[in-house]
Amino acid sequence: MTADRSGPLSQFMTLAVAWMLVGASCLYAQQANPTEYEVKAAYLYNFGKFVEWPAKVTATSDIFSLCVLGEDPFGAAFDATISGESINGKKVVVKRITKPLDAVSCRILFISSSEEGRLQEILATLDSISVLTVSDISQFTRRGGMIRFVKDANRVRFEVNLTTAEHAGLTLSSQLLKVAISVKRSSQPGD
Amino acid sequence: MSASCFQNRPSREIDFDRLYQSSIFRIAATITLALLLSLTVSGQMTRAQVTQNDQNPPDNLKQLSLEQLGQIEVTTASKVPVKASRTPAAIYVITQEDIRRSGATNIAEALRLAPGVEVARVDSNTWSIGVRGFESTLSRSVLVLIDGRSVYTPLFAGVYWQVQDTLLEDIERIEVIRGPGGTIWGANAVNGVINIITKRAQETHGTLVSTGGGNIDQGFVNFRYGAGNSKGLDYRVYGKVFTRGPEFHPDHQQFDDWRMGQTGFRTDWDPHNHDRLTLQGDIYSGDAGQRVGITNYSPPSMTDVQQNAELSGGNLLGRWERELGSGSNMQLQTYYDRTNRKQPNFDESRDTFDIDFIHQLTLPGRQDFLWGLGARLSSGNASTVVPTVVFTPNHYTEKLYNAFIQDEIPIVGDQLSLTVGSKFLHNNYSGFEIEPTARLLWTPSSRQTVWGAVTRAVRTPSRIEEDLQITALLAANPPTFLRVIGNRKFSSESLIGYEAGYRSLVGPKFHVDFAFFYNNYDNLLSVEPGAPFSESTPPPPHTVIPFLFRNGLLGHTTGFEIAPDWTPTRTWRLRGSYSYLHIDLQKSGGSLDTSDSTQGSSPHHQVAIQSSLDLPKKLEFDQTLRYVSALPAQLVGAYTTADVRFSWHVARSLDLSVVGQNLFQPHHAEFGGDPGSLVGIERSAYIKLTWQSWQR
Numbered sequence: 100m101t102a103d104r105s106g107p108l109s110q111f112m113t114l115a116v117a118w119m120l121v122g123a124s125c126l127y128a129q130q131a132n133p134t135e136y137e138v139k140a141a142y143l144y145n146f147g148k149f150v151e152w153p154a155k156v157t158a159t160s161d162i163f164s165l166c167v168l169g170e171d172p173f174g175a176a177f178d179a180t181i182s183g184e185s186i187n188g189k190k191v192v193v194k195r196i197t198k199p200l201d202a203v204s205c206r207i208l209f210i211s212s213s214e215e216g217r218l219q220e221i222l223a224t225l226d227s228i229s230v231l232t233v234s235d236i237s238q239f240t241r242r243g244g245m246i247r248f249v250k251d252a253n254r255v256r257f258e259v260n261l262t263t264a265e266h267a268g269l270t271l272s273s274q275l276l277k278v279a280i281s282v283k284r285s286s287q288p289g290d
Numbered sequence: 291m292s293a294s295c296f297q298n299r300p301s302r303e304i305d306f307d308r309l310y311q312s313s314i315f316r317i318a319a320t321i322t323l324a325l326l327l328s329l330t331v332s333g334q335m336t337r338a339q340v341t342q343n344d345q346n347p348p349d350n351l352k353q354l355s356l357e358q359l360g361q362i363e364v365t366t367a368s369k370v371p372v373k374a375s376r377t378p379a380a381i382y383v384i385t386q387e388d389i390r391r392s393g394a395t396n397i398a399e400a401l402r403l404a405p406g407v408e409v410a411r412v413d414s415n416t417w418s419i420g421v422r423g424f425e426s427t428l429s430r431s432v433l434v435l436i437d438g439r440s441v442y443t444p445l446f447a448g449v450y451w452q453v454q455d456t457l458l459e460d461i462e463r464i465e466v467i468r469g470p471g472g473t474i475w476g477a478n479a480v481n482g483v484i485n486i487i488t489k490r491a492q493e494t495h496g497t498l499v500s501t502g503g504g505n506i507d508q509g510f511v512n513f514r515y516g517a518g519n520s521k522g523l524d525y526r527v528y529g530k531v532f533t534r535g536p537e538f539h540p541d542h543q544q545f546d547d548w549r550m551g552q553t554g555f556r557t558d559w560d561p562h563n564h565d566r567l568t569l570q571g572d573i574y575s576g577d578a579g580q581r582v583g584i585t586n587y588s589p590p591s592m593t594d595v596q597q598n599a600e601l602s603g604g605n606l607l608g609r610w611e612r613e614l615g616s617g618s619n620m621q622l623q624t625y626y627d628r629t630n631r632k633q634p635n636f637d638e639s640r641d642t643f644d645i646d647f648i649h650q651l652t653l654p655g656r657q658d659f660l661w662g663l664g665a666r667l668s669s670g671n672a673s674t675v676v677p678t679v680v681f682t683p684n685h686y687t688e689k690l691y692n693a694f695i696q697d698e699i700p701i702v703g704d705q706l707s708l709t710v711g712s713k714f715l716h717n718n719y720s721g722f723e724i725e726p727t728a729r730l731l732w733t734p735s736s737r738q739t740v741w742g743a744v745t746r747a748v749r750t751p752s753r754i755e756e757d758l759q760i761t762a763l764l765a766a767n768p769p770t771f772l773r774v775i776g777n778r779k780f781s782s783e784s785l786i787g788y789e790a791g792y793r794s795l796v797g798p799k800f801h802v803d804f805a806f807f808y809n810n811y812d813n814l815l816s817v818e819p820g821a822p823f824s825e826s827t828p829p830p831p832h833t834v835i836p837f838l839f840r841n842g843l844l845g846h847t848t849g850f851e852i853a854p855d856w857t858p859t860r861t862w863r864l865r866g867s868y869s870y871l872h873i874d875l876q877k878s879g880g881s882l883d884t885s886d887s888t889q890g891s892s893p894h895h896q897v898a899i900q901s902s903l904d905l906p907k908k909l910e911f912d913q914t915l916r917y918v919s920a921l922p923a924q925l926v927g928a929y930t931t932a933d934v935r936f937s938w939h940v941a942r943s944l945d946l947s948v949v950g951q952n953l954f955q956p957h958h959a960e961f962g963g964d965p966g967s968l969v970g971i972e973r974s975a976y977i978k979l980t981w982q983s984w985q986r
Contacts, residue, residue, distance in 0.1 A: 133351060133362065133860075134860065137351060138351060138359060138362055140351075140352075141351035141352045141354065141359055142356070142359055144352050145352070145354075145355075145356055145359065149356070170376075174798050175798050180351065180352050181352075184352070197704070216613075216617070216619060216650075217613075217617045218613070219564065219613045219615060220615060220616055220617055223615075237490055237492045237493065238492065238522060238560050241522055241560065242560075254360060254361065254362065255359070255360070255362070256360050274356065275356060278356040278357050278360060283520075
């Protein structure tokens with residue numbers, strides 16, 4: 100129909116350039132909104148300040164490991180957040196792990212959605228071990244996890260299962276619990 | 291800036307006189323101009339503020355308190371589909387965010403986002419969709435699933451896109467697999483699989499109401515309410531209605547208006563940690579205007595009828611998923627599906643029962659093993675409305691049984707794995723079929739994936755090839771008719787597909803996906819002339835030139851798709867795809883096929899570019915540009931057109947968006963199909979208001 104005179108492909112390229120100029124020329128503006136996982140990375144770092152681990156854990160290592168199990172949704176955001184930081188005098192490091200057993204030495208474990216299929220196995224491995232488990236996986240706090248991120252109208256909030264955390268020997272500060280959108284005190288841990 | 295936005299317009303393409311004759315476009319243009327002006331001002335203001343106080347958000351974020359973090363609004367920039375990046379198949383995932391930002395008003399339109407998929411709008415209510423060729427209104431040889439329910443109709447071996455709908459806001463993602471998807475998918479996944487997955491009820495709490503309208507999408511209302519209790523029981527209910535006007539008809543026969551209503555629910559229950567139960571269902575009803583040529587034996591033998599197709603149906607699906615520990619899980623799913631279709635020339639109602647079982651377990655050596663069983667009974671009653679469209683017998687029940695096994699074997703650590711498997715199926719037409727596959731996945735680094743696959747797949751025969759007799763007028767005097775006659779010996783069409791792909795995460799901001807294929811087809815449908823004969827019943831006496839369905843075509847398709855995805859800044863995402871396709875089909879020995887239009891009905895070249903921009907003041911600006919090369923068999927020329935969307939997040943729960951579609955020309959044809967002149971798909975625009983309340 101319109102494919103004539105100058106050849107459809109060159110015509111297309113002209114249009115493509117013109118069209119994209121509309122977009123590019125509007126690019127002056129840089130928006131300050133961070134991405135979802137930048138905020139989640141900041142949360143994970145912050146949790147470290149509001150959770151108390153048993154002395155046997157804090158005494159054994161000079162580093163504070165933030166671990167990601169499974170496919171990493173954070174990308175560079177995580178490393179950017181924690182670079183050069185320390186919590187209670189321990190250097191914070193990010194570890195990306197694939198096996199649940201590797202999580203035993205982590206202080207905080209973020210379980211990626213890619214691991215949903217073997218969540219029971221992961222949580223069973225960590226039963227009674229002092230690792231703060233955090234995830235986006237639905238029903239995470241009901242299924243034996245400790246902190247679940249939830250999206251609430253483009254804001255990232257979190258819910259807590261306090262019983263599971265206490266079972267693992269962790270003490271969550273009241274400041275953290277106050278900010279949580281819900282705190283569960285039920286559900287049989289590790290069951 | 292706004293001035294330059296308009297000076298760069300492709301002036302030769304757009305007929306502005308015509309554009310401004312239509313008042314809706316005057317209004318739309320005014321709104322657009324106003325929006326652009328406000329963007330310029332606000333954009334520059336915010337830039338000044340931003341540079342003052344915030345260069346590196348991650349740095350500042352970690353200084354915030356937990357309370358402050360909870361108040362930050364985040365951009366839901368779609369992340370790299372990580373899971374998909376490690377699949378040894380040509381997979382593309384369309385996310386909810388992609389659908390929302392495309393401005394698509396139905397599932398078929400959303401599929402335009404995927405590379406290697408040909409989507410053409412025939413008229414207001416009909417699409418022609420193909421994957422890597424074989425584009426047709428019934429999308430033969432493509433398996434389409436909605437939450438695990440096959441919507442493939444065995445009557446015509448295809449999909450009625452008109453009635454495949456749900457609340458678009460409820461779709462979590464659409465996985466599009468080009469090529470024979472592998473063993474775990476059902477029968478007829480020959481050229482591709484389109485897997486539509488809706489959100490779990492936990493993810494849709496609260497109320498959502500959206501409404502709007504425009505010149506073609508005249509009016510629509512969508513509603514959803516979801517809630518849950520602390521015992522793990524969550525549910526949602528939804529409803530939607532829409533009315534869509536006709537597209538452009540050179541002969542002013544505006545037959546293709548369309549109205550539908552649909553309602554449904556989904557309940558997800560996690561009674562305790564190991565189990566998940568899902569129950570969901572939908573019912574729908576509507577009218578889709580059609581123009582159909584109807585042939586009668588007695589004069590006047592040929593009449594064009596413009597009438598609505600009356601469409602209705604419903605389904606109910608239950609699924610039980612259980613984690614069995616140590617990486618093992620199982621799933622049992624069953625559904626019932628009813629469809630009714632009443633057209634001017636035929637009428638069918640169909641009941642389908644299906645049950646499927648899948649068990650996944652980890653074998654020694656970290657092998658991921660999967661096996662499954664399934665059965666489907668599909669009972670259709672195609673009553674005769676006109677004497678020239680007859681299914682014999684009227685009533686028939688298809689029985690399909692299948693089993694599959696698949697094993698993913700790690701060869702070298704996490705780097706190299708081999709997946710082997712096969713599907714076995716039995717159907718009443720062609721008996722036993724076997725569909726094996728072998729797939730190799732190599733991930734030399736976390737940034738690169740190389741894969742290759744060889745797969746056999748079949749499309750089993752359907753009633754249209756076996757039982758249909760359809761007659762059309764050739765000449766009135768002496769009365770002579772063409773008659774296509776089904777063939778009870780029709781075999782399955784088969785494919786051996788050779789595929790390879792490469793994905794690279796060039797940097798955190800850029801990734802690209804290449805896929806190549808060579809598909810070798812055999813036993814493709816052909817229509818072969820037979821010896822003419824005379825017939826005296828039904829009267830008057832007439833001559834019939836018969837045509838028979840045979841498996842007389844074979845050949846191959848070759849092609850590739852390139853899909854780069856670039857996020858130059860945190861607020862701008864730019865994606866593109868180029869798809870090349872070459873189809874080469876021949877008649878096998880002795881075939882006199884007269885039908886084949888496959889080669890000229892799918893485009894050689896397709897290009898798409900999408901730009902998604904987040905602007906200050908909670909504005910979003912999205913553009914899509916697409917080029918489709920000519921379809922000679924459909925008499926459709928090459929076209930380039932564009933869609934644009936503006937959205938404003940007015941308040942915490944309110945969004946306003948303006949969408950313009952097919953903007954580059956007043957109308958353009960995309961595919962043939964209706965009797966009479968080609969239908970032009972019109973330039974269109976609509977406004978949409980979305981109100982959403984969140985609760986947990």
